[in-house]
Amino acid sequence: MPTNKKKTQVTASPERRRELLGTAAEVFAAQGYNATTVRKIADAAGMLAGSLYYHFDSKESMLDEILSAFLTELWEGYDTVLAAGLGPRETIEALVTESFREIDRHRAAVAIYQKESRHLSAQPRFRYLSDSQQKFEKAWLGTLERGVAARVFRADLDIRLTYRFVRDTVWVAASWYRPGGQHSPEEIARQYLSMVLDGIAVRG
Amino acid sequence: MPTNKKKTQVTASPERRRELLGTAAEVFAAQGYNATTVRKIADAAGMLAGSLYYHFDSKESMLDEILSAFLTELWEGYDTVLAAGLGPRETIEALVTESFREIDRHRAAVAIYQKESRHLSAQPRFRYLSDSQQKFEKAWLGTLERGVAARVFRADLDIRLTYRFVRDTVWVAASWYRPGGQHSPEEIARQYLSMVLDGIAVRG
DNA sequence: TAACCTACCAAACACTTGTTAGGGAAGGTT
DNA sequence: AACCTTCCCTAACAAGTGTTTGGTAGGTTA
Numbered sequence: 001m002p003t004n005k006k007k008t009q010v011t012a013s014p015e016r017r018r019e020l021l022g023t024a025a026e027v028f029a030a031q032g033y034n035a036t037t038v039r040k041i042a043d044a045a046g047m048l049a050g051s052l053y054y055h056f057d058s059k060e061s062m063l064d065e066i067l068s069a070f071l072t073e074l075w076e077g078y079d080t081v082l083a084a085g086l087g088p089r090e091t092i093e094a095l096v097t098e099s100f101r102e103i104d105r106h107r108a109a110v111a112i113y114q115k116e117s118r119h120l121s122a123q124p125r126f127r128y129l130s131d132s133q134q135k136f137e138k139a140w141l142g143t144l145e146r147g148v149a150a151r152v153f154r155a156d157l158d159i160r161l162t163y164r165f166v167r168d169t170v171w172v173a174a175s176w177y178r179p180g181g182q183h184s185p186e187e188i189a190r191q192y193l194s195m196v197l198d199g200i201a202v203r204g
Numbered sequence: 205m206p207t208n209k210k211k212t213q214v215t216a217s218p219e220r221r222r223e224l225l226g227t228a229a230e231v232f233a234a235q236g237y238n239a240t241t242v243r244k245i246a247d248a249a250g251m252l253a254g255s256l257y258y259h260f261d262s263k264e265s266m267l268d269e270i271l272s273a274f275l276t277e278l279w280e281g282y283d284t285v286l287a288a289g290l291g292p293r294e295t296i297e298a299l300v301t302e303s304f305r306e307i308d309r310h311r312a313a314v315a316i317y318q319k320e321s322r323h324l325s326a327q328p329r330f331r332y333l334s335d336s337q338q339k340f341e342k343a344w345l346g347t348l349e350r351g352v353a354a355r356v357f358r359a360d361l362d363i364r365l366t367y368r369f370v371r372d373t374v375w376v377a378a379s380w381y382r383p384g385g386q387h388s389p390e391e392i393a394r395q396y397l398s399m400v401l402d403g404i405a406v407r408g
Numbered sequence: 409t410a411a412c413c414t415a416c417c418a419a420a421c422a423c424t425t426g427t428t429a430g431g432g433a434a435g436g437t438t
Numbered sequence: 439a440a441c442c443t444t445c446c447c448t449a450a451c452a453a454g455t456g457t458t459t460g461g462t463a464g465g466t467t468a
Binding site for chain 3: 058
């Protein structure tokens with residue numbers, strides 16, 4: 001018999017885990033990770049604080065699971081886009097669209113990631129956050145550089161500034177986006193791309 | 205003799221208060237408000253936790269003072285711009301430039317504001333955060349609408365989306381901006397404006 | 409010198425925090 | 439009927455939290 005299983009995972013059902021992680025993510029996103037007590041999570045889930053430890057072995061592991069699940073799915077989509085061999089502009093368009101779809105699916109996780117990733121990435125357990133961020137930068141910055149070289153993106157801008165600009169414009173949307181609103185993720189992506197690529201000024 | 209003074213403000217010197225608020229703001233910005241203990245602040249200030257209460261009457265009042273001081277100064281600058289009677293495009297340019305100057309001066313406060321304002325604004329004590337946000341929206345959204353009417357901004361974009369776009373792209377900069385870097389606030393503002401107004405794509 | 413003020417320390421307080429241990433009810437399996 | 443599994447509760451724990459109280463070294467004033 002295998003003995004190295006986590007004790008809390010021996011009998012807990014995966015569906016219930018996902019359900020609880022969902023409510024935990026909502027509370028984390030709304031109140032912030034540190035301001036969220038396990039009792040608040042338990043309240044939102046309709047149970048008592050101690051009962052959470054039947055499914056998870058710590059508050060931190062809930063956060064871990066939420067973030068890593070999100071990043072795993074995110075990179076699935078990104079890698080598909082990056083492997084498609086598109087041109088720079090089309091790659092940016094696809095990445096932005098994919099990002100908004102991800103915000104649509106993992107709104108809470110994205111919000112948490114935005115608020116907490118900076119000071120979490122120092123912890124060894126959340127090392128994968130920095131790794132992801134580096135991969136992220138490589139993908140976006142590389143695409144922008146290709147675009148400048150191919151003369152589809154302007155060459156007179158500081159490219160790192162442009163990178164941060166594009167990156168931020170996409171992800172901060174998670175702070176106000178609500179699924180089921182009047183705009184679909186694809187529509188929001190279209191408008192964002194239109195602004196980033198062509199600007200908001202009327203062309204003279 | 206006046207008796208309605210706050211007890212902790214009777215003898216504390218304002219200079220020392222500002223000094224301590226500065227280090228507190230740094231710690232809040234780096235670790236997050238809730239994750240920051242008063243002992244950490246005291247450590248950073250080279251004193252013991254209890255000694256902070258000679259200058260301030262609570263941890264929350266430190267946060268309050270940091271945020272309200274920032275917003276007061278911010279609106280001083282904004283109101284000057286808005287009262288200048290500039291055209292829509294020039295108003296946007298001036299607001300963005302002013303914002304980056306504010307980020308330069310109150311980097312920590314801006315970072316705190318960004319992370320915490322959402323869930324703080326529910327508290328009655330921080331009501332002024334919502335007030336400020338409303339004023340903010342009125343100023344920016346109004347200017348954008350004027351610009352669309354005057355045909356200097358595109359009419360084919362969702363204006364609320366544009367507002368969020370412009371607003372967010374400016375303020376998230378506080379999360380990566382470091383004073384004394386290679387770009388001055390004005391230079392960063394110039395490049396941001398160039399991207400927002402004209403886009404990053406090469407004009408065909 | 410004596411009284412006073414400023415700015416801090418030392419030590420504790422009541423409370424909240426994440427977490428654990430043991431138990432038990434419901435329902436399925438043998 | 440006995441047993442097992444799943445899922446939660448009750449009740450407590452130790453550590454950490456913001457805050458208070460009383461004291462005190464050193465400078466300033468009377």
